[in-house]
Amino acid sequence: MSSSDCRPDYPLSSDLVKRLKSALDARDEEAVSTVICTQVRHVDTVIELANDDWMKDPAVQLPPGVLLGNQDPSPLLLDQVSRDASVVLETDKEELSGLWTLEYKRELTSPLCIAAARGHTASVRHLLGRGANPDASPGGRGPLHEACLGAHTACAQLLLQHRADPDLLSAEGLAPLHLCRTAASLGCAQALLEHGASVHRVGGAGRDTPLHVAAQHGLDEHARLYLGRGARVDARNGRGETALSAACGTALRPDEQERGLRLCALLLRHGAAANARDEDERSPLHKACGHARPSLALLLLQHGADPAAVDYGGSSPLARVLQAASCAPQAASARTVQALLNHGSPTVWPDAFPKVLKTCAPAPAVVEVLFNSYPQLRVSESWRKVIPAEVFQAHQPFYRSLLALAGSPRSLKHLCRCAIRRQLGTKGFLAPLLPLPEALHSYLLLEPEGVLH
Missing domain, CATH: 1.25.40 (Serine Threonine Protein Phosphatase 5, Tetratricopeptide repeat)
Incomplete structure (x- = not known):
């Protein structure tokens, strides 16, 4: 069942969600922990934190900024989109002079996902102790994805110890390793590999490997870790890029460029082809x-x-x-x-x-x-x-x-x-x-x- 079809246990209008959102907005970590650990009916409950489902009522006034540019969609197309609120239609603004986008956003989550995303180790331990499913992903990403995205190593280790799938794919086709995107997430990456995560996993629309992700973010220590686990240095993603090509094509801030240079030197030492061409022959x-x-x-x-x-x-x-x-x-x-x-x-x-x-x-x-x-x-x-x-x-x-x-x-x-x-x-x-x-x-x-x- 897709998230657009799921009936949340706590919809956006519920009192619990209102209390939770208030605590989240106030950055009151103790209040967040109290709500998700003591005020929900069961540990795998589904919580709705956002819902921009304006297309379910075709008569509703469109939010500002939804239609952009000078190219208006046809009434027939609007009618089609109104029948499927999860459709996202988007044109490439570099190819067309007019750009218009219809987007429906709904955010479903669970107590364990919230705790993992915010690095609440005690809350994660409490929920897992009560039998929470470490792989439940009502919003498309599981708790382990959230922990890695937030670089919360202790939470990731707890989830893996409770048999979370280290290669679980999100709705976007991304494994947790693909979400280790910051230098602080190195501990998460190490924990995933220790529990059997694959360095060869291809993920997302770009069909990137974890090494591609490390290259795109200038993460030399992540790259060293993956290469040490047998990552293929010249594997290609969906755009025909090697990790070296991806690293060279990334615009890094001045303070990140030295780290990016170390990464490229590392890839070259491991045999990366200096003249590898991508799909554009670059x-x-x-x-x-x-x-x-x-x-x-x-x-x-x-x-x-x-x-x-x-x-x-x-x-x-x-x-x-x-x-x-x-x-x-x-x-x-x-x-x-x-x-x-x-x-x-x-x-x-x-x-x-x-x-x-x-x-x-x-x-x-x-x-x-x-x-x-x-x-x-x-x-x-x-x-x-x-x-x-x-x-x-x-x-x-x-x-x-x-x-x-x-x-x-x-x-x-x-x-x-x-x-x-x-x-x-x-x-x-x-x-x-x-x-x-x-x-x-x-x-x-x-x-x-x-x-x-």
Whole structure:
């Protein structure tokens, strides 16, 4: 029976639910524990905490925000949805100019699910002692799912000791390991594996393995745990991604990026393919460059990632970082471009440079690194028109030096740099091994100076 058909023992309008919701809203943990442990008729009772079932009455006024965009659904479609309140119709707003969504939300739960979700170890022990079913999931997720999602290790261990199924699938097809999504949930993951959970379990619409989930959230310790239990490092999910590909495609906060880098290094040490392509023919390097992560891009290049790879959209890793340069930190974008060019990435077709200038103008360091990868590039006075006035004003020394090269040859020093780089070919990163002053090493590696000569 689906949750939409289930008759709760305590519906939303009941006094018990009102008391429970009041305690939850007030974050009164003692009151929550009292309600679920002493005021329900039986331990596996079904409690309704939310119900947005507005579609059961076709005449009801629609909630604000339910219909979005300028594309109205047909009366026939509305009638169809009114007959099935659990239907969710959603269009992809990237594919259609109008977006409209009809969504029905109902939240059913149980005392054990509430206790596990909030980390009430004593309440979980009490309910299990009274015979609560550790696998009951009236709302689609069981108590073990809730404990893992909240990273409550003690609750997870109690449930597993009472024979909770470590591989129980939720309504979304997710096992508890798929819900170990934070660093704090490592203890839950360890407990699940000790009780027989599978590291190979595929789950959810994305058909991710637990290793994919760890990769998507930058969880290096989880990944180490799963690999130690035999997780396949190059298993593919429903989008054709390996764990390395998923890790490189995740936008991490600055404080998470070091952990994400350790994770990718771990996967590579375990044999992850640096050039594995997903369903869009994007490699891990494409994704790292799309997020302007220079340390990660360099790591992949050091493990043989192909800087010339092209995805289905015709973009190379260099194109991906240039597309992101206007919104990514300038230093990160410039260092990513440097890493690619120093490992033999093809540069941009000269005639397309004005387009790059238009896109990357707010990041002059990116423009400088790329410009210096050409022995000679014909500069036109018309380039001034593609640089926004406020950007030109903010970076006058650089852009004046760029436009001053119109009709002028580059310096002999620069031409020598290009000749040496041409000899090094795809191994430009070896420039520091040459018997030259350190300042020239930086010059050969295209370190930006802030002006052009």
